[in-house]
Amino acid sequence: MAYSPVPDTGESERHVITVLVDNEAGVLARIAGLFSGRGYNIDTLTVAEVDADAHTSLITVAAIGTPMVIEQIKAQLGRLVPVREVVDFSMDIPHVEREMALVKVVGTGEKRVEALRLSDAFRARVLDTTHSSFVFEITGASDKIDAFINLMRPLGLQEISRTGVTAIARGANTNEQE
């Protein structure tokens, strides 16, 4: 507890931030530790190598905080030695965001038919099927996935696996350092 509470009266926002890092041991722990240690909220976090030759990975974080906290999150990320670049897509960068989910729905009869019908409307793919179950693959913005999951709930939703959000800038522009 600080000597005096921070009068941070801003409204919380969700920001999608990508972090280009050197792909070295422990780098994910540094990022995760920074969020837990400083009490920042992570909504989703994804990580994968993006350039094997340059040994870089891209971490995408969806973080929730007031504008002041989001600014701190970016500055604190930028301070870590293996971090090469931090991009906040939610700050006026035209971009696309996608997330993938695998959704298992178990049921028979009416509900099963309805689940299949809805999955079609959402352009979900059927990856696996038995007489009593489906595994759907759905890709889209997070709110679309939320909507699909909510519709599946009364129809026998059993299990969900989500990747977390990933993002990229629109158009020919890249956000990578030259």
Add this chain to the structure above:
Amino acid sequence: MSRLKSGAQIVLQALIDQKVDTIFGYPGGAVLPIYDELFSSEDIRHILVRHEQGAVHAAEGYARASGKPGVLLVTSGPGVTNTITGLADAMMDSTPLVCITGQVPTPLIGTDAFQEADTVGITRPCTKHNWLVRSVDDLPRILHQAFHIATSGRPGPVVVDIPKDVQFAKGNYRRPTPEMLKCYQPQLKGDETAIEEAVDLMLSARRPIFYTGGGVINSGGRACTLLRELVQMSGYPITSTLMGLGAYPASDPQWLGMVGMHGNWEANHAMHKCDVMINIGARFDDRVTGRLDAFSPHSKKIHVDIDPSSINKNVRVDVPVVGDCANILEVMIKVWKDKAVRPSGSHEVEDWWAQIEQWRARKCLAYQDSGNVIKPQYALERLYALTANRRDVYISTEVGQHQMWAAQYYHFQEPRHWVTSGGLGTMGFGLPAAIGMQIAHPDKLVVDVAGEASALMTIQEMSTAVQYNLPIKIFILNNQYMGMVRQWQELIHGGRYSHSYSESLPDFVALAQAFGAHGIRAENKAELDSKIEEMIEIDKPVLFDCRVDPHENCFPMIPSGAGHSEMLLSADPDERTAVSKEDKTLV
């Protein structure tokens, strides 16, 4: 191709190439190969401490008094865990350290081997960066990067964890190359437009104040010289944080004394009422700002800092300038001169100075002296009076009331002469820090202003001081209380002094003798001066048991949850505003 070296030899060669001549350490199984190399080394002096925490604080003292990185060497497991307090301390106070740790052999990592600890995991949040060296081929690069990262940008501690098999393995040594250092390139130059905007704001000020911090000292001697030039050119008042004392000479009339929880009346009021605040290398720490929504409500704020994450962290600023303050101060001075629309000391800020003189006239550091009992403030006034004529006195402190009194009553003219644990507030810091300071300045007077409780936390390092003939002076203001704790209990917890009495204290004079050091006790005012003289004269480590008034409190004080304008000058209940229930939860 050069001849192959063992990992341990590579460590020593890297230290030599990094111009390290002294390291602090403690041996153990996982660092034996490196100790074996030290056995025959003539280039590196090893100081054997008595506890690894002592090694870190000594390295911190060395670094802060010399401007060079502090280096230490410890073994795996308990060796490392004993360093954590010191690493966290160095992290908070931006002190450059390179901590080399032994690790169990690579094949044993993860097996709960004897003296295995997840060193990079444990030290991650309290280092600027750390590495586990998995191959001897990576060792030279990592070691050079370690020094680069510890010392550049905002300095800090780094840990290089070297498994024992890597210390034995043979590899090629490489000297530092620019390529290796590309991994970390902090921004050093300030944005010129921002600097110009800052200077315009400074020139438009009617109630300006410089608020400076440890960043100026970390930047180096040039930054301190430039700061003096800019402040004097402007004619503006200047205050500083605890960490920044000495960057600007305390004898100068523009100096208002320290800011913050136990800062000067005039400094805190000027911070509260100013219209332009010029923060150079300070971080709006909570000990300085007090209640944030009451902090300097009417000012525009300029913030010069090398760490972008310090900008807008606690306090929103109007003109941020990221970069090394020496570079930025240089440009500021140039821009100021170009715009020289008025001579320095002109009447624009005359009213402001008149107001400041009124605050000054409150003489906030005045205290009720007594006939014969030594007041702690008096002891420090005498220490200052009897040592200040000697050039170059180096002061460290422990943590508590004595620390704040030392900051208030000892006046610093030069940077790097004041070494205290600011951010972490680590009791036990000052004694080992004094060892490091004495090693950095063998011929100078080094005094640790201590409390009796703090001194006992790292007292074992007296043995180190004796072994290496380091004539450090441990000047204990013995009030028989954890005075700072007692003060808070008095002010906030209804005088219920729960476990804050220093029970069963050792006889410090006998203790000094047991260590082979010199012990002195002063019990009344009459004998104080001669005893202080004795302490200065004797060429040995000294434990000085200065018996002071046990009930004295440290003022001025900004109580929990209060703003700068709500400072207390004494324990007088009439003056005291009740601390609300909510504010009691604050630290």
